[in-house]
Amino acid sequence: MSVTDKPSVLFVCVHNAGRSQMAAGFLSALSGGAVEVRSAGSMPADQVNPVAVAAMAEAGIDITAERPKVLTTEAVQASDVVVTMGCGDACPIFPGKRYEDWQLDDPAGQGIDAVRPIRDEIRTRILGLLDELGVAPVLA
Numbered sequence: 216m217s218v219t220d221k222p223s224v225l226f227v228c229v230h231n232a233g234r235s236q237m238a239a240g241f242l243s244a245l246s247g248g249a250v251e252v253r254s255a256g257s258m259p260a261d262q263v264n265p266v267a268v269a270a271m272a273e274a275g276i277d278i279t280a281e282r283p284k285v286l287t288t289e290a291v292q293a294s295d296v297v298v299t300m301g302c303g304d305a306c307p308i309f310p311g312k313r314y315e316d317w318q319l320d321d322p323a324g325q326g327i328d329a330v331r332p333i334r335d336e337i338r339t340r341i342l343g344l345l346d347e348l349g350v351a352p353v354l355a
Contacts, residue, residue: 231256247353
């Protein structure tokens with residue numbers, strides 16, 4: 216296992232198909248690789264929500280290759296910041312980790328018009344997180 220000086224962030228939601236995938240996509244793109252990004256779900260879906268993929272494509276970020284992943288204790292232990300998005304008590308808590316809970320509407324079953332504001336709120340929060348991590352955003 217390689218040790219890096221890069222901060223690492225794990226995004227967790229139940230299905231790892233919408234909010235956490237959009238957040239991971241934004242953080243990967245806006246950090247320009249300066250942050251190690253993970254995402255997972257307590258009960259992962261079969262695929263990433265196609266509406267979330269479409270909403271991110273509108274923002275110039277391609278998350279079509281992403282797949283929902285199951286949340287593991289190892290992923291939490293390997294991350295500096297854990298951002299939960301409606302996974303409740305499913306996320307294991309470890310001392311010394313920074314936890315944030317982002318209350319965001321679930322894009323599941325929503326049309327693109329309902330998902331766009333969720334996407335934009337996630338982008339705003341990612342920019343705030345980058346600032347807190349001391350990482351300058353790479354703006355296209």
